[in-house]
Amino acid sequence: MSENVVQRLRDEIENGIISNDFAPGARLDEVQLATRFGVSRTPVREALMQLNAIGLIEIRPRRGAVVIDPGPHRIFEMFEVMAELEGLAGSLAARRFTDTDRTAILAAHADCERSSSAGNSDAYYYDNERFHKAIYTASHSGFLAEQCVALHRRLQPYRRLQLRVRNRVATSFAEHGAIVEAILAGDAEQARTLLRQHVSIQGERFSDLVATLASR
Amino acid sequence: MSENVVQRLRDEIENGIISNDFAPGARLDEVQLATRFGVSRTPVREALMQLNAIGLIEIRPRRGAVVIDPGPHRIFEMFEVMAELEGLAGSLAARRFTDTDRTAILAAHADCERSSSAGNSDAYYYDNERFHKAIYTASHSGFLAEQCVALHRRLQPYRRLQLRVRNRVATSFAEHGAIVEAILAGDAEQARTLLRQHVSIQGERFSDLVATLASR
DNA sequence: GTCAATATTCTTGCATACAAGATTTGTCGT
DNA sequence: ACGACAAATCTTGTATGCAAGAATATTGAC
Numbered sequence: 001m002s003e004n005v006v007q008r009l010r011d012e013i014e015n016g017i018i019s020n021d022f023a024p025g026a027r028l029d030e031v032q033l034a035t036r037f038g039v040s041r042t043p044v045r046e047a048l049m050q051l052n053a054i055g056l057i058e059i060r061p062r063r064g065a066v067v068i069d070p071g072p073h074r075i076f077e078m079f080e081v082m083a084e085l086e087g088l089a090g091s092l093a094a095r096r097f098t099d100t101d102r103t104a105i106l107a108a109h110a111d112c113e114r115s116s117s118a119g120n121s122d123a124y125y126y127d128n129e130r131f132h133k134a135i136y137t138a139s140h141s142g143f144l145a146e147q148c149v150a151l152h153r154r155l156q157p158y159r160r161l162q163l164r165v166r167n168r169v170a171t172s173f174a175e176h177g178a179i180v181e182a183i184l185a186g187d188a189e190q191a192r193t194l195l196r197q198h199v200s201i202q203g204e205r206f207s208d209l210v211a212t213l214a215s216r
Numbered sequence: 217m218s219e220n221v222v223q224r225l226r227d228e229i230e231n232g233i234i235s236n237d238f239a240p241g242a243r244l245d246e247v248q249l250a251t252r253f254g255v256s257r258t259p260v261r262e263a264l265m266q267l268n269a270i271g272l273i274e275i276r277p278r279r280g281a282v283v284i285d286p287g288p289h290r291i292f293e294m295f296e297v298m299a300e301l302e303g304l305a306g307s308l309a310a311r312r313f314t315d316t317d318r319t320a321i322l323a324a325h326a327d328c329e330r331s332s333s334a335g336n337s338d339a340y341y342y343d344n345e346r347f348h349k350a351i352y353t354a355s356h357s358g359f360l361a362e363q364c365v366a367l368h369r370r371l372q373p374y375r376r377l378q379l380r381v382r383n384r385v386a387t388s389f390a391e392h393g394a395i396v397e398a399i400l401a402g403d404a405e406q407a408r409t410l411l412r413q414h415v416s417i418q419g420e421r422f423s424d425l426v427a428t429l430a431s432r
Numbered sequence: 433g434t435c436a437a438t439a440t441t442c443t444t445g446c447a448t449a450c451a452a453g454a455t456t457t458g459t460c461g462t
Numbered sequence: 463a464c465g466a467c468a469a470a471t472c473t474t475g476t477a478t479g480c481a482a483g484a485a486t487a488t489t490g491a492c
Binding site: 029030031041045061062063064 | 472473474475
């Protein structure tokens with residue numbers, strides 16, 4: 001046994017949900033999962049309970065587990081909260097960043113520039129994640145960073161869709177530039193505002209999201 | 217079988233932790249809990265995994281579960297995030313509240329006044345909770361409300377300690393008044409600022425918290 | 433008497449077993 | 463042929479069993 005069966009199962013199933021391998025609404029059968037992963041039902045159940053606690057699936061008593069379908073409105077609400085948390089992280093980062101933080105932020109930003117100008121939206125997705133995580137770290141609030149990472153992860157599939165819309169990568173990168181500037185200048189309020197706007201989904205971006213969701 | 221043993225266990229243990237019945241650092245023995253609640257180890261384990269996912273306990277592989285001790289600094293961080301989320305809820309509430317929302321907020325506020333002027337800090341605790349929940353509801357963001365309730369619950373024990381310090385109930389109620397005013401006036405930014413200040417722990421309040429924590 | 437190595441006990445992690453509720457299938461009546 | 467009731471089947475919820483790792487006690491050497 002490599003590490004921890006339950007943890008492995010939790011990650012596998014979570015990834016399956018995030019990668020849309022288990023579509024929203026799909027029923028997660030315990031024995032099916034157990035045989036598929038070559039374990040017994042017990043660890044499968046424990047993994048499912050964890051996913052239930054996180055809010056990725058719903059367990060209806062005596063009726064099994066299904067993948068939750070957030071729906072466009074709830075996704076919007078989640079981005080709204082994410083924007084607020086990112087804004088806080090940015091404002092704290094502007095006041096507290098260290099030399100290592102600055103190096104990490106600039107490095108991630110440089111990588112974003114590469115993948116952005118290369119037009120590689122998949123690469124940009126990962127570099128963008130690193131960029132944002134660098135800001136969480138620079139906030140020097142462990143709890144905030146954890147919350148951000150968790151929410152970021154849950155929003156991962158939709159964020160990815162967003163990057164596919166025309167020109168989004170370019171504008172995203174441009175916004176990053178201003179954010180870096182504000183943080184390194186120590187302008188907490190500016191960093192907060194810019195990050196909030198950067199993350200939140202406003203105006204036509206919401207229609208884009210709904211349209212992309214519907215086309216799946 | 218009444219309803220759902222795991223859920224009951226989860227609540228029981230969670231309450232035990234929140235009420236400091238299981239102190240931070242305490243080891244949670246599976247068979248002990250099982251016999252205590254008259255069930256087998258399986259549902260106990262599942263309940264523990266859920267608490268682990270929530271972040272209330274830590275499960276070290278092969279070494280059992282212990283209640284997490286956040287420590288003053290982390291508690292401060294949690295209040296920091298809570299302040300931000302409450303601020304968002306307040307600003308949304310100011311823009312979106314309905315007639316029923318206003319009625320609920322004013323009712324909760326009136327109850328706070330009663331328990332405040334009566335000097336009953338325990339009663340005030342519950343009325344205060346209703347007041348804040350009324351604002352979450354008025355924000356009309358289901359996801360935000362859920363996050364707020366969850367964090368509020370985790371901070372419950374510390375919030376309670378805070379109310380015990382001299383004059384805190386009175387100043388808290390005074391702040392509520394200004395918050396109600398801002399929300400009902402539709403002043404989103406003012407509501408956000410006031411709520412943020414109301415919830416966050418600044419200056420001597422942090423020393424108070426540390427002191428009270430140490431005296432337990 | 434103290435430290436260390438080993439043996440014992442205890443606890444967790446996973447598998448299997450069994451019971452009870454839910455779902456499906458089959459049969460009968462109209 | 464359609465609907466309703468009943469039986470069979472399937473699935474979940476809980477209990478128990480067994481193996482492996484961690485904690486603890488014991489014994490031996492110095």
